[in-house]
Amino acid sequence: MRPVPGNLPAELNRFVGRADELAELTRLLTGFRLITLVGVGGVGKTRLAVHAAARALPAPGPEDPEKRYCDGVWLAELSSVRDPGLLDHALADALRVTDHSGRPPREVLRTHLADRRLLLVLDGFEQLVDPCAELVRDLLRRCPGLQVLAVGRRPLRLEGERVFPLAPMDGTDAARLFAERAADVLGGSCPLDEHGDTVRELCRRLDSIPLALELAAARLRALSPDQILRRIDDRFHLLTEGSRGELPRHRTLRTAIGWSHELCAPAERLLWARLSVFAGPFDLEAVEYVCAGPDLPAGSVLDVLGELIAQSVVVREDTAAGVGYRMLDTVRAYGAEWLDALADTGRMRRRHRDWYMGLAAWWELEWFGPRQAEIAAGADSALPNLRAAIELCLETDGETYLGQCLAGTLWFYWAGCGRLTEGRHWLDRALAPAAGPGEPPHDGSRRDGSRLKALWVLGYVAILQGDNATATGALYECREEATRTSNALAHAYAVHRLGCLALLTGDMPRAERLLRSALGSYRELGEINSNVLMGRAELALSLVFLGDLDAAVALCADVREICEDSGERWARSYALYVHAFAAWTRGRLTEARALLAEAVTIHHTFNDLVGLVLAMELMALVTAGEGYPAEAAVLQGAAGRLWRSVGVPLFGSPTFGAPHEQCERRAREALGPRAYGARVAEGRALSQAAAVERALAGPRGTSASVPPGRSPDDHRPTPDTDRETVRDRETREPAGSPGQIGGEAAG
Incomplete structure (x- = not known):
């Protein structure tokens, strides 16, 4: 029996109530291609949508006769996406679509979804409602087997859309939810048994909004239900003053969050505000670096974070990269308002950026070693935060070079982990202006080094996408500027990638010449990493095509030996491929x-x-x-x-x-x-x-x-017939001449 594809998260606690809403949403899923579940933040939209989607999945095994959702149910969480240009990328990422071709991501999505039958849950789109509506319209028109369940605070307003408003829970379900979560906190004790009237009044005061109830239930570690009710009652009027433009339920939610915030210790409130700079999941090390300071010592961060987890302000989750944490969007937004009130947003965003720049630099070094799979998982988890860090660099006067540095440093992620399209997006943006706002002219400084690195990485990415024109332009510019500024390392990387371009376009003599030149420069500079090993594997492949099998196999053996000693696997895989090619050629x-x-x-x-x-x-x-x-x-x-x-x-x-x-x-x-x-x-x-x-x-x-x-x-095969096949083919269709690609390494 084949498993049903999809990426819905497992439910960590029991789904409570909402029987009527669940039945209605299930019915709508059988009759409409676009359903938008709308409601106030914290009302439980995401939980209901995911639960309904999970119930709609076909059981593992033979496909059902109607093939409904035979290609699975997929959740795309869009709340951390702020750049409309990344919307398509985020959706492709959620669908686990990898594309190196250089095609627009929208075209990739259309192709992927054209012949599939699946349900797509789009969650948290309200900050990009117009581009999201355009995306959904386009995909629904072109992909007949696609069904969309959108989840947000407002409709998409598209033709054929069925809007399903989600109200707060009814009183009975609200009391059950509070009791369930209270039992989790108290180890099985149910407050409804002794405090039924108090709990029902508490639910009424909180408008039966699930997030507000869960925040209140978390307080039972320290307070009784009567104490919680009195505190909310005492502060209700105060905490809703100044909110005239908000709907009553929005004010109630802010009351619940504000009340929870008020009950936090000063250190907890401060950490809550500072955590709001994270755009996605984060780990303890990031929190300790970004959020610690004289008023919040690093040694206390873990304990303070634990208190926020206990109060349901922060959610702990297990990821492929290890234990991580996240904040619900509504809670995060409240913290961001407090951070603004403290006039500390700019400083904290810069600390956030600095952490992820340092993390990327460390990953780049560690990539040449046994931790590549761990680094890939970590980069996947950190991607929303990496995006936020690059975005800050590119929008800040005088700091474009930092964005170029970060986008270039992540070459191993773009090229090695199926992220070419995302990498191309950031590299193009970082290199678009000759100099960003307030940027000084090139002077051979760190700014030039960052730009040169971004150029050769762009050339590398473009080569793998098949965009040879962009690759050639970027690599020649990098080589010329490296010569002018005496940057020998950037020159070597530009020559290396020009050799790779010659290899993939079939000009083997030129590929051998350029790759040998680059590898000689690497030796002189003492450069050894996965890129250098890739250069050796690429040289070996050019030798295979030129018929020098013994030299090619010797190079591959050398690469494999270094990889075995260092634990490197990515470059090793290419050496294995070239070695296999030589083995096949020999029969x-x-x-x-x-x-x-x-x-x-x-x-x-x-x-x-x-x-x-x-x-x-x-x-x-x-x-x-x-x-x-x-x-x-x-x-x-x-x-x-x-x-x-x-x-x-x-x-x-x-x-x-x-x-x-x-x-x-x-x-x-x-x-x-x-x-x-x-x-x-x-x-x-x-x-x-x-x-x-x-x-x-x-x-x-x-x-x-x-x-x-x-x-x-x-x-x-035999060596003679295989090499003859290659030579015959090249005779009939000559490869591009060196003049079509450019001058030689010394150029």
Whole structure:
């Protein structure tokens, strides 16, 4: 039985009440493609939407006859997104869509959703209501199997939208909710047994708003229900004064939050305000750096944070990156108002930015080591905060160079963890002006170094997206400016990536020349990291295509040895791929398959689609050589689907295209055009995870499917025939000349 896809979070405590609302929302989901659940902050919109969506999921197993939500239910949390330009990126991220192609993210979303049947829950869109409405309209028109459940404080106002206003809970459900949460706090004791009238009056005073009730229940650690009621009653009038423009229920919620805030100790109120600068999940180390100070010593932060967790102001959650924390948007907004009142917002945002700049720099260093998977998970969790940090740099006079530095420092995340589109967004923004507002001219200072790094990283990202024109411009500009400012390291990186560009466009002699030049510079400068190892693997691949297999294998062995010593896996995966390519060229198919299996596993772990699709293509060719053309065709189809997310298939290079054509020719000849096409279509229908599973499982069946009169061994490659295929292909379709790409390294 196949698992049902999706990303809905598990419920941490019991869903209470709302039986009528749940039934009505479930009914609406059967009849409308767009339902917008609206209501005041804290009324329980998200909890109801997620609970209803979870109930709507089909059970794991065979697909239901109507295929309703057969592609799952997905939650996109948009509350931390402030830049309209990131809306599409955030949705693609929630859907786990990775695209390296350089296509606009909207086009990627349309393609991904075009033939899928799923429910998309959009939560917290009100700060971007107009662009979100335009996005939803576009996707619903183009993707017939898509259904949207939007959750916010106002409707999207789209044609066909069914608005479902969510009122506060009725009195009975509110009392039950308070009792349930009170029992959690008190270890099983239910206050309804002894304080029923007080609890019901408390619920009435708080307008039965779930968030207000949960905040009040958290106070039972220190107060009785009667004490809570008296305190709310005493302060109700005071705390709602000056709120004439607000609806009564908004005022009630602010009363509950304000009352909870007033009951906090001074240190707790201060930490609450300072935590509001975090745009998404955060960890203890970040809190200790950003929020500590003379009035809040670092040694006390953990205890104060624990008190805010106990009072439901901060929520603790387990993530792939470890234990983290977050604040509900309504609570965070209240803290932000207090931070403004303290005139401390600017300083705290700068401390927040400095922490994430330091964290990114540390991750970059640690990336060359055994913690790559941990760093990838940490960067995923920190992405909303990284965005906020870059945004602050780019909107502050004189600090554009800091944004360039941060966007460049995250190269390992953009290129190594399937984030090319996001990285391109920030690199383009950081480099758009010649100098940002108030920026001094280039003078060889740190500002120039930051800009040069952003330029070569942009060139690298653009290469992987297939945008060779942008890559060429950025890398030549970087190389020229590096020469002018005597920045030898930036010059080496620019030359390295120009060599990578030559490799992927099929100019192997030039690729070898540039890559050797860059690696020589790295040795002189003492530079050793994952990028340098990638340069060696890229040089080895150019040597494979040039026919110097012994030198290529020796380079790969060197890279693999360094990776084993350091614990590095990402660059290792590319060395494994090149080594497998050499093994395939020599006809050593068993060796090639073992090397590729490890490479595929690593690429899939990091969601590196460029490496994954290259390894899948070669796995298909190995499979064909083993005498299993049907399975080879399936893998080619799976690779074809991945190429749509990477860019131009096989980089548009005759050199990379020749092995693919050889595999297709063998499989098509063995199976016949119709059967080959059917197998390719089967592969194209596989998800990324299913394709990886299929590739790692090995050929299906016990016998090869080959034409009469042939044996599986007839399909095994030899060095002569494989190199001849490449040379013949290049003779028919010459690669770009050096003049098309630019001058040489010394240029």
